[in-house]
Amino acid sequence: MPPLLNGQTLLxxxxxxxxxxxxxxxxxxxxxxxxxxxxxALTLLPKIIYENAEALKSLDAESNxxxxxxxxxxxxxxxxxQTPTLAFLIEEWIDGxxxxxxxxxxxxxxYEILVYTKALCAALEALHKQQYLHLRLAPELIHINKQGxxxxxxxxxAHPIFKKKAQxxxxxxxxxxxxxxxxxxxxxxxxADTYALSVLIYQLATGAWINGKSAPxxxxxxxxxxxxxxxxxxxxxxxxxxxxxxxxxxxxxRKKPEDRLKTSTELISALALAAHCSxxxxxxxxxxxxxxxxxxxxxxxxxxxxxxxxxLAQNVPSLEDRMAEIKNVxxxxxxxxxxxxxxxxxxxVAGFSSLFWxxxxxxxxSIPTAMQFTPFASNYTPPPTFTPMPKPTDPNGGxxxxxxxxxxxxxxxxxxxxxxxxxxxxxxxxxxxxxxFSPEGDALLFASNRNGAFDLYLLLFGQKQLFQITKNVxxxxxxxxxxxxxxxxxxxxxxxxxxxxxxxxxxxxxPHLVYTGANAIVAAAWSPSGEKIAYAMSVGIPQEYEIxxxxxxxxxxxxxxxGLTGIGGSIDWSPDGKNLLVYAGAYGDKDIxxxxxxxxxxxxxxxGGNNAGAAYSPDGLYIVFNSLRNxxxxxxxxxxxxxxxxxxxxxxxEPDWGAQWTE
Numbered sequence: 001m002p003p004l005l006n007g008q009t010l011l012x013x014x015x016x017x018x019x020x021x022x023x024x025x026x027x028x029x030x031x032x033x034x035x036x037x038x039x040x041a042l043t044l045l046p047k048i049i050y051e052n053a054e055a056l057k058s059l060d061a062e063s064n065x066x067x068x069x070x071x072x073x074x075x076x077x078x079x080x081x082q083t084p085t086l087a088f089l090i091e092e093w094i095d096g097x098x099x100x101x102x103x104x105x106x107x108x109x110x111y112e113i114l115v116y117t118k119a120l121c122a123a124l125e126a127l128h129k130q131q132y133l134h135l136r137l138a139p140e141l142i143h144i145n146k147q148g149x150x151x152x153x154x155x156x157x158a159h160p161i162f163k164k165k166a167q168x169x170x171x172x173x174x175x176x177x178x179x180x181x182x183x184x185x186x187x188x189x190x191x192a193d194t195y196a197l198s199v200l201i202y203q204l205a206t207g208a209w210i211n212g213k214s215a216p217x218x219x220x221x222x223x224x225x226x227x228x229x230x231x232x233x234x235x236x237x238x239x240x241x242x243x244x245x246x247x248x249x250x251x252x253x254r255k256k257p258e259d260r261l262k263t264s265t266e267l268i269s270a271l272a273l274a275a276h277c278s279x280x281x282x283x284x285x286x287x288x289x290x291x292x293x294x295x296x297x298x299x300x301x302x303x304x305x306x307x308x309x310x311x312l313a314q315n316v317p318s319l320e321d322r323m324a325e326i327k328n329v330x331x332x333x334x335x336x337x338x339x340x341x342x343x344x345x346x347x348x349v350a351g352f353s354s355l356f357w358x359x360x361x362x363x364x365x366s367i368p369t370a371m372q373f374t375p376f377a378s379n380y381t382p383p384p385t386f387t388p389m390p391k392p393t394d395p396n397g398g399x400x401x402x403x404x405x406x407x408x409x410x411x412x413x414x415x416x417x418x419x420x421x422x423x424x425x426x427x428x429x430x431x432x433x434x435x436x437f438s439p440e441g442d443a444l445l446f447a448s449n450r451n452g453a454f455d456l457y458l459l460l461f462g463q464k465q466l467f468q469i470t471k472n473v474x475x476x477x478x479x480x481x482x483x484x485x486x487x488x489x490x491x492x493x494x495x496x497x498x499x500x501x502x503x504x505x506x507x508x509x510x511p512h513l514v515y516t517g518a519n520a521i522v523a524a525a526w527s528p529s530g531e532k533i534a535y536a537m538s539v540g541i542p543q544e545y546e547i548x549x550x551x552x553x554x555x556x557x558x559x560x561x562x563g564l565t566g567i568g569g570s571i572d573w574s575p576d577g578k579n580l581l582v583y584a585g586a587y588g589d590k591d592i593x594x595x596x597x598x599x600x601x602x603x604x605x606x607x608g609g610n611n612a613g614a615a616y617s618p619d620g621l622y623i624v625f626n627s628l629r630n631x632x633x634x635x636x637x638x639x640x641x642x643x644x645x646x647x648x649x650x651x652x653x654e655p656d657w658g659a660q661w662t663e
Contacts (some may be wrong), residue, residue, distance in 0.1 A: 041092065230250075
């Protein structure tokens with residue numbers, strides 16, 4: 001079949017680079033978005049669909065819902081597009097081999113099979129929870145990227161469970177993975193997808209199709225095998241397979257849906273049990289220790305170079321330009337208000353300053369004792385631009401901001417790394433917590449409920465001013481700056497919904513939702529490279545979380561924590577971006593761990609003391625954390641990055657926690 005679209009540019013935006021493969025959805029091409037220079041996966045739908053107005057209407061009706069489905073093992077679907085003569089689907093391009101390349105090395109080890117099964121079962125489960133069936137599983141639609149992450153693509157043609165008849169697939173793609181009920185046009189359920197996945201598992205385990213040899217080419221022979229013939233036991237083709245594992249594969253391939261393993265959860269659980277391991281022990285990525293055959297393929301793969309920067313973006317006004325413009329407008333407005341309003345403004349400043357912000361003990365060198373802040377306007381005004389102050393050479397080893405619980409409220413405190421200059425920055429009948437330094441260290445961001453709901457506020461040290469960054473977006477926690485200081489990520493709960501990840505510009509503009517997880521998200525942290533965001537998400541057990549990483553657009557999610565139990569709700573990146581700091585362990589006996597981002601391997605750093613809330617020093621040589629080792633009194637401690645020389649930093653009968661470190 002000759003490629004039809006090579007070299008064409010569709011809709012003046014999608015330039016088709018190369019034909020990749022025929023899939024059950026249609027012809028798959030690699031394309032380039034000429035506006036962003038990013039590679040995309042473009043699937044040309046077959047004539048039976050794009051020449052059928054009703055079929056296209058049906059796909060279009062589901063397109064927006066399918067675009068909203070996000071999971072770490074699902075290739076992000078971007079939409080259905082049409083020209084006067086064609087219709088095509090667009091997905092994010094997953095650069096790397098497909099399962100077809102892996103099948104050439106079959107049979108695989110049991111553990112490597114389980115790695116694929118776990119990833120694909122998780123992808124299907126996410127789809128099934130949204131009341132959709134995939135119905136087109138095939139090796140060409142399963143991709144492995146450079147990091148060993150496994151993705152299932154092709155959800156643009158997913159079938160709503162409540163609809164009786166599924167869309168037709170490409171007539172030239174053999175129905176090697178169709179379930180018996182699909183062939184018989186019987187009612188469909190999640191069991192149809194588990195059957196298709198089980199055919200793939202059979203191939204991974206034996207190196208043969210379910211007839212025990214190469215797949216036939218004749219459609220009637222394929223259908224007859226799927227409907228009538230019981231596959232040979234996998235153990236007969238691969239003596240290395242455990243007998244019970246072989247039996248579970250056959251159970252999943254039973255002809256009647258009611259007789260087989262019906263859900264993806266049942267499938268992975270049964271196979272893991274047969275292999276004498278728990279599902280949680282199975283790796284989430286295909287790396288050397290878990291998937292040697294796949295790793296060998298990845299090591300030889302010719303990956304695409306990163307996309308070039310789009311020169312059109314150079315004409316877009318910068319964040320600094322917008323903030324400077326805001327400052328100029330505010331300055332002109334303030335000049336016009338000087339006359340009649342001067343006395344009123346003076347009283348308003350004095351009133352708010354006395355009510356909202358005081359400093360207790362002697363300040364650190366960079367924080368004056370008397371702080372007067374600009375009052376909060378009745379209508380939200382984004383903060384003006386400010387000139388970053390040069391970083392001094394600090395003989396004390398930097399400053400540490402933290403949440404200090406004092407009485408009924410959380411306040412913000414700061415201390416030098418050597419224990420000097422302890423300063424309480426806030427003292428009011430409201431809670432202030434989750435401090436985060438700006439990248440330059442000249443401002444401190446934190447959450448406060450001084451005006452009702454928790455919003456973000458920015459304290460500018462040099463200007464001695466406080467600005468409200470967000471207003472009534474929900475209840476905000478855990479803010480973190482992007483490395484360039486232009487954006488802020490934070491966790492946010494809107495109404496009665498679960499806590500999700502949001503983003504806002506550093507000037508307070510454009511607050512928006514980035515990602516809603518399957519469960520509540522309690523912490524988010526930006527990687528030093530600015531390309532990834534780590535987050536801690538609940539696993540359904542109170543006060544226990546798992547650690548994930550996504551890109552800054554809220555896609556390509558990867559679970560980093562694996563096998564580490566009792567993880568708490570804080571995370572911090574090492575300055576080199578290679579590790580994440582977390583705390584984990586049994587309730588009342590938590591310790592600090594670091595997790596390698598690339599492999600998921602973890603290392604325990606502390607041993608005893610019930611420790612939490614760890615953060616790296618700017619140079620990565622030290623870690624600050626809070627511990628209950630002193631008569632259950634939560635104080636801050638400092639240690640070397642390997643856990644040596646643990647030294648107490650604060651000593652107060654009320655809790656000190658949530659520390660962040662700057663130069």
